[in-house]
Amino acid sequence: xxxxxxxxxxxxxxxxxxxxxxxxxxxxxxxxxxxxxxxxxxxxxxxxxxxxxxxxxxxxxxxxxxxxxxxxxxxxxxxxxxxxxxxxxxxxxxxxxxxxxxxxxxxxxxxxxxxxxxxxxxxxxxxxxxxxxxxxxxxxxxxxxxxxxxxxxxxxxxxxxxxxxxxxxxxxxxxxxxxxxxxxxxxxxxxxxxxxxxxxxxxxxxxxxxxxxxxxxxxxxxxxxxxxxxxxxxxxxxxxxxxxxxxxxxxxxxxxxxxxxxxxxxxxxxxxxxxxxxxxxxxxxxxxxxxxxxxxxxxxxxxxxxxxxxxxxxxxxxxxxxxxxxxxxxxxxxxxxxxx
Amino acid sequence: xxxxxxxxxxxxxxxxxxxxxxxxxxxxxxxxxxxxxxxxxxxxxxxxxxxxxxxxxxxxxxxxxxxxxxxxxxxxxxxxxxxxxxxxxxxxxxxxxxxxxxxxxxxxxxxxxxxxxxxxxxxxxxxxxxxxxxxxxxxxxxxxxxxxxxxxxxxxxxxxxxxxxxxxxxxxxxxxxxxxxxxxxxxxxxxx
Numbered sequence: 001x002x003x004x005x006x007x008x009x010x011x012x013x014x015x016x017x018x019x020x021x022x023x024x025x026x027x028x029x030x031x032x033x034x035x036x037x038x039x040x041x042x043x044x045x046x047x048x049x050x051x052x053x054x055x056x057x058x059x060x061x062x063x064x065x066x067x068x069x070x071x072x073x074x075x076x077x078x079x080x081x082x083x084x085x086x087x088x089x090x091x092x093x094x095x096x097x098x099x100x101x102x103x104x105x106x107x108x109x110x111x112x113x114x115x116x117x118x119x120x121x122x123x124x125x126x127x128x129x130x131x132x133x134x135x136x137x138x139x140x141x142x143x144x145x146x147x148x149x150x151x152x153x154x155x156x157x158x159x160x161x162x163x164x165x166x167x168x169x170x171x172x173x174x175x176x177x178x179x180x181x182x183x184x185x186x187x188x189x190x191x192x193x194x195x196x197x198x199x200x201x202x203x204x205x206x207x208x209x210x211x212x213x214x215x216x217x218x219x220x221x222x223x224x225x226x227x228x229x230x231x232x233x234x235x236x237x238x239x240x241x242x243x244x245x246x247x248x249x250x251x252x253x254x255x256x257x258x259x260x261x262x263x264x265x266x267x268x269x270x271x272x273x274x275x276x277x278x279x280x281x282x283x284x285x286x287x288x289x290x291x292x293x294x295x296x297x298x299x300x301x302x303x304x305x306x307x308x309x310x311x312x313x314x315x316x317x318x319x320x321x322x323x324x325x326x327x328x329x330x331x332x333x334x335x336x337x338x339x340x
Numbered sequence: 341x342x343x344x345x346x347x348x349x350x351x352x353x354x355x356x357x358x359x360x361x362x363x364x365x366x367x368x369x370x371x372x373x374x375x376x377x378x379x380x381x382x383x384x385x386x387x388x389x390x391x392x393x394x395x396x397x398x399x400x401x402x403x404x405x406x407x408x409x410x411x412x413x414x415x416x417x418x419x420x421x422x423x424x425x426x427x428x429x430x431x432x433x434x435x436x437x438x439x440x441x442x443x444x445x446x447x448x449x450x451x452x453x454x455x456x457x458x459x460x461x462x463x464x465x466x467x468x469x470x471x472x473x474x475x476x477x478x479x480x481x482x483x484x485x486x487x488x489x490x491x492x493x494x495x496x497x498x499x500x501x502x503x504x505x506x507x508x509x510x511x512x513x514x515x516x517x518x519x520x521x522x523x524x525x526x527x528x529x530x531x532x
Binding site: 136139140143144147148150151154155157158159161162163165166169172173175177179180181182183184185186247274275276277278280282 | 355393
């Protein structure tokens, strides 16, 4: 037991205190020292330049030390020397992390190139800061490595470009990417509601303002001018959606069609997507409403310019809509008058 | 749940693009190495290294050009690119009739641009590696070639450049053909 503790202690001491000063632990200690000095400088209230120099030195030492340590201990998962990548990551964290805000994109994009720099600088510059000429075979390796890191950096950029597209056109996320030769959606992601749902509920609100609770006869007249109401609805939705400007607003168009059903009407409201989609014919979201005459007195709007005291025979319109907005492929079949 | 949040924040990733591009790059590099080795009398390793450098250069420059061009295109064309990337098809808008022509023209443009980039890249690579251009051994030339040279009176000042230019052209044509066939097969497999 004692021997085990002694062995552990010895290996710990060997790990923390290397035999030679020229070791990666020294660099880490220098990094720690530099960091403590920057803290001290901050406590003493020196200029921000001093603190910055100390902190910068500390970060660079940390990157160098960890890279050296990984390489010295031969930590190579799957045979890949990860030391330059880790050192590059630390340098990128330091360089871009202090920006705040949107730092992830420049940091990730620069990461492969910075890692290449970590590999290339020691072979191109000697210890006394004079340029070195490496052997042609090393130069060939460096060229390949540089181009590879450029390619990986482009992939990161492409990823961020796709995220920018989705920010511009949020409804794209709700679609299905099985056909794509470029992108893949990781399983386990929940899908959001399409922005078309907002257009649909906006259209429902406007329609409710116009016909819900109004006398049935005026609603019948409203429905006579179907084409005009359609245009009014589209214009009104566009006007209200202008509060939430988005590039994809141009891709949505609302439409509706009444179908006679019993005493009243079935009204289908559609938000039609005319942008890129997985279906060749596009798709639309559908909201089913029913517009029915109700005879029970003046339950709704009593402040109309009709008679204050309605007769028992006066019928009022009642618009009720379903909550779900199923997605259907193709353009809505407006002119096939379905009797249900 | 943090993992769910992370997955959600990652969004849609271009994993298929990375996989396909790696595969196509390997095909192109091995085919071009074959051509360069035969045409320029290089060793196995050297021809592989050259082909890999040239193709990686062309691909990286292509990405940079694409990313710049994409941000400058008018919105209707930009949404067509989005449509191709996300859904592998064009969608009907005002440009849809012109798109096949545009695609063919830009593909041809890309072919010649790639050829030029690869040729320049090869010249610079050989300068960087201090490799004297290897002149093709005279014995290996056919009688017809020697006759042509003699007829034009160029035998004395013959240089390596035509062989290098032709080698890159042939390598580029071969890899483009192979990639085109693979892409058509992939497209056929998707639509069937």
